[in-house]
Amino acid sequence: MKGFRAVFVAWVVVLFGCGVVYVAAEDDGWGEWAEEAPTKRFVLTLQQGMRSIACMDSVVMVVNGTYIGPTLEVNEGDNVEVLVLNKMNNLGATIHFHGVKQKGTPWADGTAYVSQCPIPPLGRFTYRFNADKAGTFWYHGHQLLSFASGYGAFIVHPKEKKFDYDEDAGVVHFGNQYMDSLQGIITGLKSNPFVFPGAPQALLANGKGIYNCTAFSECLTCTFGDSCRHEVMHMEPDTKYLLRLTNAGILSFLTLGIQQIPMKVVQTNTGSLKPFKTDFLDLGNGQSYSVIIKTPKKRGQYWLQAIMRFRESEGLIPARVLLDTTKSRNYPKETPSVDGFPSNDDLQFSRKFMNKLKNKKTENLNPEYDQLWTIVSEETKYKNSIKWSLNNYTFQFPDTPALLANQYGVELKRKVTVSEPPMPYDYLTPLAEQGLSEFANLGLNVLTAEYGQRVRVVLQNGLNFGGESEVHPFHMHGGDYWVLGRGQGIFNATKDMEKLNFKDPPMQSTALLLPSGWTVIEFLADNPGFWLFHCHIGVHSAMGMVLVIAVAPERIPEIPGNHHICGEVTVNKVLKHNNCRTQTI
Template structure:
């Protein structure tokens, strides 16, 4: 063997060895955010996209890899990108939450995000985190195991199923209306991987459908992501069942089901075996919502196809089966579906902390503030008030003057925020009394709200327990709650008002699911627990966009630990501080 051939062989063997031991890699991308026109439903609509794609580019990484994304902003306003569900251990500066961890990248500006993806396997996602741009500026993050092995049968292929919505209203204008307490605007359709499906049509011509091509007998890993602004979705495929195996990049104890239910912000990993007679089968996604007297949005449905190899486009003349879906107002299937979730054999470092240092009881609902800064005004959704969303009767003020993380790091937060987010609501009441939904004397007493930036500080490595309580105050929506920078244990869920004497007995300390986004059921509660072990400023918010814009949010400060390795590092050398990059309001 010649010297060159021998050298090539040695190099090849070295590369194989690196692959076998799972050597970490650097995954690098450039994201150009820009406007373009797309035509759906006979109309050309301006949309905001990354690299001309909807959904945007998929990030494929292996557990332990480093991600480097160069963001180029060609929009006429500021933008950030949040890496939803990535732990961001000691990399809070890269979290991408607008005005929380950074000021938006200005028009014509750029920035580079660098972070590690470690200790997570499954599906995450990225999205814009200013205004309502995440409706179209989003994409999947697929994290594969180092050794290539899953705790379930290896699939023939994995397929992202991105559930979204098609908006014709400009997303920046939608944000402005939500800030003014107007949440009566609707998308025109649900979408599957950016396609509206054949139930929508333009002058009688059906819209294009997403098609999943399968081969008989093979197993497919469906990676669900709900990017929608407003709705939880039911998803089914006619003639097929699923095995749910993961959520939010954490493994679950597998369970069988014929339907997946997924809220905005959540991801879910699901196996589907192509074991039906070869043919065409409809897949359907349907948005659910509470019944009246809650404010109603249009019924949102999208439909795609599962197509077996070799089957004719007309299905051999046979009708294409469609799944039987729950009613639009039937939210109970969601509750029962989520009752199946338990965690799968997580490492000892993920054991539920036995002690609790900080306990919070957080009510989630609506309220009102007086227009123009007045102290007194006519309530009951009058023209003198702005409807806001609240946590413990505090509506988060989304300021556009500074980054909370920068002020925290510099020790200059005084005057911008206060560290007094309350442990519980200011007054107890029957949180799930349905008579609170219509305007009237019952809700009028409870709706006056504080608008402020009130955050909460936790000592490093403290154990925090939160019970989220959905309420019926002016509406009875569920609430998908997302915590940046941390995973948490979901201990239990329930309907009605949380009873600390009885419901604590339901807590699962043995094998709870580990999540970053949890669906708090309609007029029900969910209990979580986590370790505050990631120093920085971390956003907590509902992932319904109108709720977050209207103030259902806060931020958690996690203090530094005792060593440099347990402390928030300085901002990266190329990090552009607020005011240094000409940042602008979105």
């Protein structure tokens, strides 16, 4: 095998400290690459730096010196090589290419302690994969809350133009900005008493926004300049633009609209949709949509606005982008109101919007399936901490990445398989009121699917300790899934079957579980690997709202030789696995 030959030919072992070893080979291996396809190469340098963001000075992770990293653009079918240099002195890092299937290259998924060891401080790692699907993706860190900063767009252009538009306007990244550092937020989530960060101090569009400081002491620390204003995109009148929208925020569920301009929704991250027009669009954390807008014939200035919903957001200034066709370069003195937007808790709008999402391709799926998993989300406790749990297990990442453990014969500690709740109960009534324990177990929940199986997953919402049900955008690594349907209340397999769409369900890698409701998804297990499945609200993931899907572990290709080792995978284990007699050459 190519991968085996790669790790056998010439080993060089370099110690980086922090318990991580990098093993390089003469041939790194490329997984299931298209041999004749061109290769596009990029370098991403990760550093920490002080930046003025939304009128606040903050220490953030920057990519190639910028808070929003460079946009990487390739063509469908290209091979992609991304060298990541971790120039941070005290933090490990990974880069995940959000929405990319990584078919045959599970080691390039960029998930710390699942697909790889973190890139150690001052270390490097090269991600290699094939861009097999066109669409709008983005890259971000995937260790703790690192995806809150240091992210950027990854665009795969189709071989043939799919949609009717004149110009590609590029990407609008929406994000969150906190006064506290990401490490401070993590510390608060793990502390006793528990400290929840609450709403962000600012909503961002392409790294820009305005902090509405409410105290004089806060205003004294405010900064001014280009970052303390809204984003501007210069456009031409009477022109159709393709606009790519992503939500990289760690907390804020967004609803957006454009002043006087309707949006035609045409695509999820990769899945083409039956186009439909809307004045407002829901954009959950980790989601992306492509829309087509047509600017009016008369020159003018039009605001794209995004508000946070399903959380308290009083005083929070919307994320805004000025679409300017005037050529005057004058910034308007007034910003529009958000009157007419869906209200904070308007579930009816969200259900109607998502019911419009139909696959452009008629699927006519077979209603039969091979496995059924029921995943219940609930806010629980573990020891003295507040946690989110799935099926009464709050997630603990392993010391040894699951992918490496599988190859090198390491047993994963605290591994469990819990594909349904421990018992049936009323998921929308507080646990204590039912006489049930509020404490969850700690474990590494790994659900396994055999190659070629169709797995149906019922996502059932529960409650937080305030007795409220929250929105959860669930993201699956390693591929897309069909979103068969959703509803309110507790899913009933008998009466709710008629609500499922087998004809033209949309394909998404991140779908919404609405408050007090359920969502049914289904995926084809055709990509061997260990894939994270988690709520993409960063603070919820950090609190344990995670599990791992193992697809055909026995079929996972040999990991190429350019990987780090950590945990219980030692140099000797690697050498023994490859029948090497010497430790270094």
